Amino acid sequence: MNDTPGWASPGSAPSEGQNGPGVPQPSPPADGSGPASKWSKEQPPPGQWSAPTGPGQVPGPPPPHWGGGRHHDGGWGRPPAAAKPGVIPLRPLGVGEILDGAVSTLRAHWRTVLSVTITVSVISQICSILVERYLLPAPPELDPDATPEEALEQSVESLQSSLVALGPALLITLIGTLLTTALLTVVISRSVLGRPITLAEAWREARPRIPHLLGLTLLLPVGSAVIMTVGVLPGMLIGGAGVLLSVVGGLAAITVIIWLMVRFALASPALVLERQGVITSLRRSAKLVQGAWWRVFGITLLTLLLVFVVSMVIAIPFTIIGFAVDGAGIGDLFTGSGPDFGWPFLIITGIGSVIASSITYPISAGVTVLLYVDQRIRREALDLELARAAGVSGYGSAPPGDRTAGG
Incomplete structure (x- = not known):
């Protein structure tokens, strides 16, 4: 591995039970027992080192507080301190450590992070406001005295208008x-x-990765739309008697979509950091998530809930202020016509959206990338590569089967 963020895949992962020249192996002790090798002449502080274990290996006498393994302290039952050159310790991570690492990235690199998120959010909000004000058709008015047939027709027109407005957004x-x-x-x-x-x-x-990332970003929603269409279309073709079939098919399609979205949740960091193509990154994500689907699903769902709560906490006050400044919009909510908000409301709520996006984008992206790093640490000993890239000398190795700590 080089010292740039473009981490190359180590090939056959240790999780597959293969050992080869590219798979890090434990080092033997200095007293000559075990396979011939050498200790590093310069050892790191005790907090960054863990004694090697394995058949035929007898480590030299450690200080009293060191344990006999990588993840467990023999005297106290606690994991020894791992090297932490950056925002996370180089070992399997817990849920709290992943979330803390995402927030720590925002704090440590706030100039760069906010430069990205604020710039993109401001441009996105300006485009959204201009499209909403000048390009989208006015929402249809609903007649409260309309007949059932007219009400149904108006509802269909309102739905079509909403879908048209949703496209540019x-x-x-x-x-x-x-x-x-x-x-x-x-x-x-x-x-x-x-x-x-x-x-x-x-x-x-x-x-250089943006074209591939664009392909990945388009492929996932298009695939989801195809799956949903396959699920609900048979019932729609049957007609009135097929409503129940459409509902069942829709629920089954949603289940499949959620399963695939979690299975491919780590595709974007694999694509960017490993310089992979679209299909290869999807396969990499599926390999890393295999056997850990529920864990990835839980962390992803928790992150979505956290992002939603933070967004609401920030957006609600700005929305209330926007209503107070642009009183005409409130009256429209209680009439048959769609709300026609003015510039004050759009600008104030846009500011709230920019602030919310500037905070939630780094958290969401940070959790995804750190979850990818965590899965590679657990399956492919990526922490050893990261330690070498970060210049942590003497960073030890762990047996391939002992990499599940950290929750």
């Missing part, structure tokens, strides 16, 4: 998410090594 959000994901992935990967990075450096590293 989704496109703008897609582009904004694409840029922030590419740039923040590079920033977070550097923060793991404890190295600073400027916005220009992050852009230089992320730019």
Whole structure:
């Protein structure tokens, strides 16, 4: 591995039971017992070192507080301190450590992170406001005295108008998410090594991956739409008697979509950091998530809930202020017509959205990247590669089967 965030895949992962020249192996003791090798002449402090274990290996006498293994202290039952050159310790991570690492990245590299998120959020909000005010058709008015047939027709027109309005918003959000994901992935990967990075450096590293990331970002929602169509279309073709079939098919499609989204949740960091293609990154994500689907699902769901709560806490006060300043919009909510908010409301709520996005984007991207790093640490001993890249001397190895600590 080199010392840049573009981590190359180590090939056959230790989790597959293969040992080869590229798989780190434990070092033997200095007294000559075990296979012939040498200790490093310069050992790190006790807090960054753990004694090697394995058949035929007898470590030299450690200080009293050291344990006999990588993850467990023999005297106290606590894991020894791991090297921490950046925002996370180089060992399997717990849920709290992943969330803390995402927040720590925002604190440690706030200039670069906020430069990315604020710039993208401001441009996205300006585009959304201009599209909403000048390009989208006015929402249809609903007649409270309409007949049932007219009410149904008006409802269909209102739904069509909402879908038309949703298209540009989704496109703008897609582009904004694409840029922030590419740039923040590079920033977070550097923060793991404890190295600073400027916005220009992050852009230089992320730019070649943007076309591939665009393909991945488009492929996932298109695939989800196809699955949903397959689930509900048979019932829709049957007609009135097929409503129940459409509901069952829709629920089954949603289940499949959620399963696939979690299975491919680590594809974007694999694509950016390993310089992978779209299909290869999807396979890498599926391999890393295999056997840990529920853990990845739980952490992802917790992150989504956290992001939602933070967004609401920030957006609600700005929305209330916007209503107070632009009183005309409130009256429209209680009439048959759609709300016609003025510039004051759009600007004030836009400011709230920019602030919320500037905080939640780094958390969401940080959790995804650190979850990817954590899975590679557990399966492929990536912590050893990261330690060498960060310049941590004498960082030991663990047996392949003893890498599940950390929750």
